Amino acid sequence: MKQQTKLSEEQQQHAAEHQTQQPAVKEFATAEELLRYDAAHTPVPPVIAQRLQKSTSDLPGPKPAWWKRWLGGTRP
Amino acid sequence: MAEPPADLASPEFASLYAENSRAIYYLALRFLGDPQKAEDATHDVFLKAFRKLGQFRGEASLRTWLYRIAINHCQNLCRSWQDRHVFSNADDAVWENATAQTDSPLRVLETKELGQRIQKALDGLSDEYRLLLLLVADAELSYEHVGALVGQSPDAVRGKLHRARKAFAALFEKTA
Numbered sequence: 001m002k003q004q005t006k007l008s009e010e011q012q013q014h015a016a017e018h019q020t021q022q023p024a025v026k027e028f029a030t031a032e033e034l035l036r037y038d039a040a041h042t043p044v045p046p047v048i049a050q051r052l053q054k055s056t057s058d059l060p061g062p063k064p065a066w067w068k069r070w071l072g073g074t075r076p
Numbered sequence: 077m078a079e080p081p082a083d084l085a086s087p088e089f090a091s092l093y094a095e096n097s098r099a100i101y102y103l104a105l106r107f108l109g110d111p112q113k114a115e116d117a118t119h120d121v122f123l124k125a126f127r128k129l130g131q132f133r134g135e136a137s138l139r140t141w142l143y144r145i146a147i148n149h150c151q152n153l154c155r156s157w158q159d160r161h162v163f164s165n166a167d168d169a170v171w172e173n174a175t176a177q178t179d180s181p182l183r184v185l186e187t188k189e190l191g192q193r194i195q196k197a198l199d200g201l202s203d204e205y206r207l208l209l210l211l212v213a214d215a216e217l218s219y220e221h222v223g224a225l226v227g228q229s230p231d232a233v234r235g236k237l238h239r240a241r242k243a244f245a246a247l248f249e250k251t252a
C-alpha cells in the first residue's frame with residue numbers, strides 16, 4: 001500500500017515536471033487579437049519622455065484648443 | 077494607462093502622453109519595423125502634437141488626431157526611404173488562394189521571438205494592409221474611426237480587413 005502511494009507520488013511529480021516542460025501555447029482568433037497582445041507587452045522606451053521633456057522645455061506651453069478658449073473653459 | 081511623466085511640459089500634455097504613447101509607439105514600431113526609428117518617430121509625433129495642440133478642433137478624439145499625425149509622419153518616412161520591399165494589391169490573389177489553414181486560430185508559443193515573427197509577417201504585407209491591421213488592433217478605434225484615418229468607408233475597411241487577416245495569417249505561419 002505504501003509502495004503504491006510512493007509510486008503515485010513519483011508519477012505525480014513526473015507528470016508535474018512534464019507539464020512544466022511543455023511550453024505554453026497561446027491561441028489568437030485573429031491577427032488583430034495577436035497584435036493587441038503584442039502591443040500590451042511592448043513597453044514604451046522611457047527615453048522618449050526624457051527627449052520630449054528636453055525638446056519642449058524651450059518652447060512655450062501648449063495653448064488650449066481654440067474651442068476651449070472660445071468657451072472660456074480654460075484661462076491662461 | 078501609464079503614469080503621466082511628471083517632468084513633461086504641462087499636466088495636460090503629460091496625460092496626453094501617458095494615455096497615448098503606447099498606441100503611437102506600437103504603431104510606429106510595427107509600421108516602420110525598427111525600434112530606433114520608432115523611438116524617433118514617437119518623439120517627433122508628440123512634439124508636433126505639443127506645438128499644434130491649440131489647433132485641435134475636438135471634432136475627433138485626441139487618439140484619432142494623434143494617429144493622423146503619426147500615420148502622415150510614418151508614411152512620409154517610408155516614402156523618403158524607399159528601402160522596403162512591399163507587396164502591391166496585385167498580390168491579393170496569392171492570399172485569396174492561400175490554404176484553408178489561415179482561417180484557423182493563430183497559435184504561438186510564448187517566446188521572445190514573437191515580436192520578430194509578427195514583424196516579419198507585417199513586413200510582407202502592403203503598407204495599406206499593415207496599417208489597417210495595426211489600427212483595427214486598437215480596441216479604442218471603431219471601423220468608422222479606422223475608415224476616417226485611411227480614407228475608406230467602414231464597409232471597405234471590413235472587406236479589406238478580411239483579406240489583410242488572411243494575408244497576415246499565411247505570412248505568420250511561414251515564420252514558425
